[in-house]
Amino acid sequence: MGDLLPIKDPVLVFALVATLILLAPIVMGRWRLPGMIGLLLAGAVLGPNALGVLARDQSFVLFGTVGLLYIMFSAALEIDMAVLKRYRLHSVVFGLLTFSIPMSIGLVVARYLLAFDWPAAILLASTFASHTLLTYPIASRLGITRNKAVTTAVGGTIVTDTLALLILAVIASMTRGEVDELFWYRLGISLALYVGAILIGLPLLARWFFRSVGRDGVAEFVFVLATVFGVAALSHLAGSEPIVGAFLAGLALNRLIPHHSTLMNRIQFTGEAVFVPFFLLSVGMLLDLRVFLGGPRAWIVAFAMVVTVIGTKWLAAEATRPLLRYSRDQARVVFGLSVPQAAATLAATIVGYDIGLFDDAVVNGAILMILTSCFLAPIVVDRHGRALALTEEAAVPEEAGPPQRLLVACSTPASARPLLELAVLMRDPAQGQPIYPVTVVTDGEDAGDAVARAESALARAGTQLAAAEVPAQPVTRIDLNIASGLLGVRRDLRGTAIVVGWRGRTTPHELFFGTMLEHLLRDRHYALVVARLVEPLNTCRRVVAVLPPNAEHEDGFRAAMGFIKKLAQQIGASLLIVSPQDSEGRVKAAVQAAKPEMEFRMQGQERWTALKRGVIGLAADGDLMVVYGVREGGLAWDPVTATLAPRIAEKLPNANVLALYPPEPRDDGNEPL
Template sequence: MTDHLPINNPVLVFAIVATLILLAPIVMGRWRLPGMIGLLLAGAILGPNALGVLARDQSFVLFGTVGLLYIMFTAALEIDMAVLKRYRLHSVAFGLLTFSIPIGIGLFVARVLLGFDWPAAILLASTFSSHTLLTYPIASRLGITRNQAVTTAVGGTIITDTLALLVLAVIASSTRGEVDDLFWYRLAFSLAVYVGAILIGLPIVARWFFRNVAHDGVAQFVFVLATVFAIAALSHVAGSEPIVGAFLAGLAFNRLIPHHGTLMNRIQFTGEALFIPFFLLSVGMLLDLGIFLGGLRAWLVAIAMVVTILVTKWLAAEATRPVLGYSRDQARLVFGLSLPQAAATLAAVMVGYDLGLFDDTVVNGAILTILVSCVVAPVMVDRHGRALALAAAAEPAEVAVAPQRIVVACSTTAAARPLLELAVLIRDPAQQQPVFPLTVVEESAHSAADVAQAERTLAAVVGQLSAAEVPAQPVTRIAFNTATGILHARRELRGSEVVIGWRGRATPHELFFGSTVEQLLRDRHYTLVLARLTEPLNTCRRILLALPPHAEREEGFAAALAIVKRLAQQLGAPVTLFAQQAGDERLHAAMQRIKPVAELRPAPLARWADVMATLRAQHADGDLVVVYGVRPGGLAAEAVGAALPHRVAEQLHAAGLLVIYAAEPHPQDEPVVDTGEAAEPGGAPIRWA
């Protein structure tokens, strides 16, 4: 039987791996354990050092390396930059804690207890300070990635890993005799150029590519994938490691890939379904229990390394409670995120082995440390992350609002795509409400043919929502004119927002008989969003919000501002507020309390009449202008505000523009009854005669 092992048939190997990826979460779920533990154990049992069913060949090494870089990339990609900026000191503090405590205690263990000389002791101690965000996907699935504890752990990772890898570079160079007077200057210069090129140059190149070249999801995905791994491959030139390059690439792409967009969904799906499981299997295959039969020294080194990493990472995480004021669950979550050892640890140990600083016992001790940490950490993140998620779900909402049901008016497939992208970005995923693509067919003798064409249009746009995992309920409406059809459908669907495309100018027919927008504004009980999108939304740099006087006193202001802040959060773009009242600290504090979190930058105006001149002066390439629309008779109604959308459209003709007319809720609204017909994407169209 052993003549047939390990299995070399690539088709059979992939079938076995796919089966393991499928069964591991199911089997581990019966014991309430994360599925990644099952993959680690499967790799250890089926690997070359146990049953020998699977060989850790180049395919496992390749996909495993890709999986590790994917973890670092997606962790940086999902960071809420507004939260990170607010808690940046937390990240620095934890990064220094989780570096200094393990390396300090680890140096004592390596030098005194294990008897290593100074270069080997320092290098071994540095391996205890680094960690890999292996358990980040668990936090992502629990929906707690915006918790400040998660953001702190992710931000601290790049600090401690960079410091640990610098120690590795210095020890390796000093052992080879390469450290001279110019060494530190060369290292600092290469790292500065490398980091600057990624964080400054990459966003410029990527924004140009998304605007001018990538017109479909496949091209965007391949561009991101190629860029990330090219940056990771160049890390050695700068004296760093690929995991640092992948993390920096994620930070650079953060503002260009919306967190709930189609591209993000494709990136996460590919990693979690293929690359990350391969990495877990490849790590499990490294364990060789046979070395422990070689004597007491192997046991002593392995136990010392495992205990040191567990104790020091626990102490660093516990220090966040008195230092940063974190709760017990938050500290345990930080511990689970910062415990796993993988790439940096293995890289440092293998370099030490090649230089003659370490022997086989240290290599196997590192592998056992990786396995133990990768088994303990998922349990901690799952348990305490779930507790935080449940506690957040139990918190009462600050303001009771009706369910968000977005209706998107679709005329053609090409015109509908940017509007649906906007709807996905302003949608609150926590409410799990569908998006309603709506096509209105005007009553005529050819209505039947027009309805068929409308349904083909809706079928095409529903695929866009399905790719982003957003439930859709397509609607076809027959009416005498477009505005009447939209209003009737909105009432019957109990839509909270209606998104329509807008040219920014009126036709001669609309000037005489009244525009569609004027007819839509007759219904005051929903939020109307007019969109003139001239560039892809993910290339937006800033949001310029023009807020007329007294707008904050209107009933629908909070819901309208929540739309802007949600859009800003998804795009990672700051909101610059142009208003007379922008300098009011109480107003600023009140606006900050409206969720979600976004960066608000007040830009007070001396007079509201100067808003157009200020927008012209401040507008730059990549800015999205958002105007708070003035409804007739509202508190914010005045001449300048009413004419502002048309003036912006005419004078900033190349700018992306949104006009948001806030709803005026009325107490007679009945609760929305969800029929459940839109539970899955791509439902059958609804038609009213």
Template sequence: MSEYLPITNPVLVFAIVAMLILWAPIVMGRWRMPGMIGLLLAGAILGPNALGVLARDQSFVLFGTVGLLYIMFIAALEIDMAVLKRYRLHSLVFGLLTFTIPISIGLFVSRVLLGFDWPAAVLLASTFASHTLLTYPIASRLGITRNQAVTTAVGGTIVTDTLALLVLAVIASSTRGEVDELFWYRLGFSLAVYVGAILVGLPIVARWFFRNVARDGVAQFVFVLATVFAIAALSHLAGSEPIVGAFLAGLAFNRLIPHHSTLMNRIQFTGEAIFIPFFLLSVGMLLDLGVFLGGLRAWAVAIAMVVTILVTKWLAAEATRPILRYSRDQARLVFGLSLPQAAATLAAVMVGYDLGLFDDTVVNGAILTILVSCLVAPVMVDRHGRALALSAAPEPAELSAAPQRIVVACSTPAAARPLLELAVLIRDPAQNQPVFPLTVVEEGLHSATEVAQSERALAAMVGQLSAAEVPAQPVTRIAFNAATGVLHARRELRGSEVVVGWRGRATPQELFFGSMVEQLLSDRHYTLLLARLSEPLNTTRRILFALPPHAEREEGFGAALSLVKRLSQQLGAPIHVVAQQAADEGLQASLQRVRPLADLRPAPLTRWSEALSTLRAQYADGDLVVLYGVRAGGLAAEPIGASLPRRVAEQLPAAGLLVIYPAEPQAHEDVVDSGEATGLGSAPIRWA
């Protein structure tokens, strides 16, 4: 058999890897264990140091490196910036805890118990302080990435890894004799330029690219991929490591890639289906049990390293309970997230090996530490993360509560694309309700032909939603005018929101017969969203939310604000509340009570009549203007608010504009009326 192993046929190698990626989670699931443990064990058993079926060649090294950087990138990409900002002190505290405790105890173990000299002891101790977010995908699948414990662990990762890598840079430079009085200035300056260029320059370049060059999904995905790995490759010039560059790139892209967008789905799918499993297999292949046959020294080093990393990371995580007041499950979840050793550990150990500070026993001990930590951590994250997810599960909704069903009025696929993107961003994934792309065909002699054309157009729209993993149910209606068709379909589908494209002005025919907006507003029992989206939503910097007086007293206020907050959360854009007495504590309390959490910033007005001038003065490129629509007879109804959408559209012709007319709750859905019964005219079908 030795002449046939390791397998070198690339097609067969990829087939074996694909089967491992498929079956490892299934087999491990039978024992209630995370699938990544199966991949680690498979790599160890089939790797060159065991059965020798697979060789750890350049393909595994390449895809494994990509997978590691992917983990760091996705972890930063999925951070809820509002939550991170709110708990930034937690991240800093835990980052310092998980650095100082392991490096202090590790220095004692390395110097006193294992007998290393000072440079080797300090470098080995720094490997205990660093960790890799290897188990983050488990937390992501459990839906707890916005839990403050997860955010704290992710934020603390960049703190401790950066400090550990700085120790690596200093030890390596001192061993080579490069540390002089200018070393710290060079290192500080290069890191400052590197971090500043990523966090400040990259969002500007990416926003311009998304706006002007790449509006289709493939180009956006390739741009993100190329940018992330280019930044990671340049990290060595700044005295850092690629994992830090990938993490910083994720922070820079965080506000430009909504969490539930098509682009995010493509990024996550590619990583979790290919790159991350390759990384797990490549880590498992590193284990060489034969080294332990060489004597007690190898066992002593390996056991000391494994015990030290387990104890110190556990102590750092447990310290969050009295200091940050975390629960037991949160502390154990932080432990599971901060335990895995991979990237920084391998980097430090290999640098020490190349410099002659470490021998084979340390290298193998590091590999065993990686394997043990990667076996223990997934179990901890899965068990305690699942407990947190179950304890945080929302209470069952009342049977009378209407589900969120978004109807999107579409004309052509090009015009419908931004409207469908908006629907995906404001949709509540927890309800698992489909989005309904709707086309209305005008009654006439050629209705059958137009219905066939509409169905072909709807197929493209369904494809856009499917790429974002959003269920879709296309709908076509024949009606005498657009408003009648939309209202009839909305009632039949029990739609809770209707998204309609809007030009911001009325045509002469609409001035005579009545505008489509007026007709749509005749049904008061759903939320109407008028959207004029001139730029991609993911390039939004801020949301300017104009709120008329007494709006918070209306019954539909909470639902409307929830949509705006969900949009802000997805886009990572702060909400500037333009309202009379916006800083008033009562209004602020009303705004904060509505979920989800968002970054709210008051922009007070002396009088509501100044709303237009204030919006015009505060508007900047990249802002999305959101207006709280005023329905006739509501508590917030007054002449200025009724005409504000038209005036804003005229005064800010280049601005992205969204007008939300909240629903007026009702006990029972009305019987569907005909267009004549509701007083609807025969206005032509006109929407964006």
């Protein structure tokens, strides 16, 4: 057996790991336990300290470290920045609570119960204060990541982990005799430069890359990986740890990677399928029960560490109920997110062991603490997260209306790609409806060849949507003209919105905003989105919505503002509303009433006739201009309104421009978009 175990064949090792990743959720699901618990147990049983089937070699260390950083990066990437901004005080309060309570109680336990000297006691107490967002993927799958409790727990992570890691740096430097008069200045300046470079410099670099280079999905994904791990690798130069760098990188890239984009799907899939499972297996392999056979001290240290971390993290989470007015389920979810120990705990324990502050009992106590917390946390988050998700679902009444069905006019693969990206951002994932890429072939002698070319182009569109895990149903139609074909498909499929593009030439009014647009607008019961997209939408910094006089009285105004606010949220952009000054109050109230909730600014124009000049003067690099379109006969329609979108597009040739024509409600009051 000594020659056969541990398994050394890399192909067989990977096959075994893949099997464990596959079976863990299935087996644990029979006991209604999260799959990650199965991976932790598998690592402990098959690892070098038990059966010895798998060795914790460099491959497991490498992929485990990558998985840990991936968890921190993904957690920051999925934060709703608008919710985080709204509840930033909650994050700071909880961050201080989950640091100070474990730190103070842990210091008493380490100093007076376990009889450590002061440096070792302070360092051990800091391991109780930190935590790792190991259970965040569970919250993500349950769809509660935008709940204020989850956002608070995630935001508090950076506070408590940064403070804990600062204590690690100070204690280690003091033990090595490196603390002098300049130590604090060097530490403060290096951290400030590091954080500033990430939060300011990384978004600029990423925006440039997505605009200039990253039109290919693989290139975008590799760029994200390279920047995140590059930033994490530089953390030691600033006196920090890689997990802090990975978290900050996620915050920096948050606005540039929409939550429902193809790139986000690739990031989540890679982490959940490969990196995070390797991390769980590598953590399980650390447990060595033989240490506990050496005497009672190992048991006392381990028991004290496990009880202290669970008790203090529970107290910190419970404190959110009276202080932040959280419900029981919210407080339990906060506890489940903040109790797992991994990255900072391992870092502090290993450093403390290397410099002589900790012995083997503390190291194995830390490993047992990690395993216990990682076993308990998924159960808590899964149970109370489900209850929280059901509560949120019951609190939001379903709006009556037809299912959302988006049609995208595709002529060539190059022109269709940005339109499909826009449709993915418009789509409501909760409804599970597909997107319909549509190509209309004009009837003629060569219609057969044109249909074959159209089907080939639509196959590429389906591939693009499949990469974002969005179902697609391509449609090819032969008709007299494009407008008639699109309207025919819309009626057949009961489509709620059509996304079309125009080429953005020097005379867009003549080329597009003529008879074709008039024909498309004859059907008043669907939303028409006309898009001229010259840059990736995720690089837009601001959405500028231009509203004509009396737009707030239009029947489709609420649906239109809901679309604009959702789009701004998806791409992480701020929202500026430009409207006539005399109706600014009414417009503001109407925009606030439209869901979802988000902050926005108003910019009033004294004269409607000067609106075009005012909008062009307000335009800046990275703006997405959205013009509220009005169908002829509407309260807000006039000849100037009809030509506003093409004029803005002509004056701003390098800007993304959308003309949005909302639907008019049917007799049943439905406003699909």
